[in-house]
Amino acid sequence: MGKNQSLMKLSKVSKVFLKGSVDEVTALDNVMLDVGAEDFITVIGSNGAGKTTLLNVISGVYPPEKGGKITINGQDVTRLSEHKRARYVSRVYQNPHTGTAAKMTIEENLSLAILRGQSRGLRIASNKKCRELFRSVLAPLGLGLEDRLSAMVGTLSGGQRQALALIMATISKPSLLLLDEHVATLDPKTNRIVLELSEMIVQKEKMTTIMVTHNMKHALRYGNRLTMMHKGKIIVDIHQKKKSDLSVNDLIVAFEHASGERFADDSIMLRNTDS
């Protein structure tokens, strides 16, 4: 637990798919996690470890199994549907297409995002004041998007779209930001730009963040806390002090120690070669 007070608590959160069939999969197995306010937690783990399921349960795509409980700022949100939970939790997806609407303009996308979790009425969605705000949040990206408010989002590159998705996820300052392998599909250069933008925004807004990644170096470089998932459990949870001294090899040792298995995930090893 960090020095800060708790922002989100997961207690006994499990998720079983295809329950009762021969293909039954336990994607989350009694996960306990206490996320402190302003924590920036990185989550690593191999394919099928439960990382995305964890984010889906936190953002309310589906509820956990009976007995599991999720509280945010002390409020029980376990049974709250995805769109109701959006007030507290926002998410940037792996695919830039998931977080933005292609056939709408940058301005329209941001107008939708600025009302996150609020009730919507029959007011015209955007005005001069909004446009000024949008320009001011887009300008620091250095991508020139602030001069292209009326451009269709479908005409932007993947990196530009993901940067916009990041702005859309953070513009209304949600309690919790979920980054779901959000740079995995970008080329190495754009990848680094978007990651640095993410860190900049998270630090500036003091946003509590959970970042899922396949890249161990990213997991080590960013955030104040590192967790590793395996077979639906969080098997490693390392806090700030210890984290800064860690290397990739230390992580592999920690994994082998915690899981009792030899570390043999080629995809994680291979990904260490990029940035």
Place this chain on the structure above:
Amino acid sequence: MDYVINLLSVSLYEGLAYGFVTLGVYITFRVLAFPDLTVDGSFPLGGAVAATLIVGGVNPWLATLVAFIAGICAGLATSLLNTKLRINALLAGILMMVSLYSINLAIMGRSNVSVLREVTVFKQTAQLFGIEPTTTLSIIFMVVLAIVILGILNWFLRTEIGLALRATGDNGQMVRGLGVSTDTTTIIGVSLSNGLVALAGGLIAQKQGFSDVGMGIGMIVMGLASVIIGERLFRPRGVTTILFAVIGGSLVYRLFLGIALRLGLPPNNLKLITALLVIIALAIPYIQKKVRGEWMPPAARM
């Protein structure tokens, strides 16, 4: 010359009236990406409600308004089947379309109701200005109504709710992630769409002098044809131009239809020709890619 003027004026009038059907089809198919087939039932529903009420002595304006509301209810039923009972959108529309056939017969008590001798909105407007109910008057009537409805839609699609509606068809996952229930936006959109379609049905019934239970057959294909013509011809960009292009598509479609009929096309072949038009328009992108040797994914089944 009279011949041409007559052709143009009828196309203008009908193009605007059926333009409301086209707007409805545009809202479901394009804005919401919800292929709604309720249209074939909600169009005659509007006619049935308006005609039956007018024959019963109700003020034609009120009767037309009730027709609009009846269409909203039909759309509401379809969207509830889809969002609350999770029935596939196409199937939900077909179920409502079939149900409406019986409902429309029940409303009218028989397969058609005449309003030829009744006071319609057109006759009442003429009376109001102390003139004869001519075609010119009904054109002016429709132009005014079209401007009002386009104005309202143009405003609505720019509001906070309207924006969420448009994003629903574009990226529903994102909309939910931003805190809007896509169930709600779907219900609003499909209801509004069928309200417009039923309004058109009510107006057409009053203009042609009767409501018939079969008057909705092929309405969805006609609406789609008009939307496609509008999009291909005017290449719109942005909400306002899209709305005008959709109405424009309906006008062009009616004009072509009028010309074809006058050149001796048997009216019985109309629906076949319209269907062929839509098939060609939908197949062109695939054929173009095939010619260029590009790959295209198989068509969706559901």
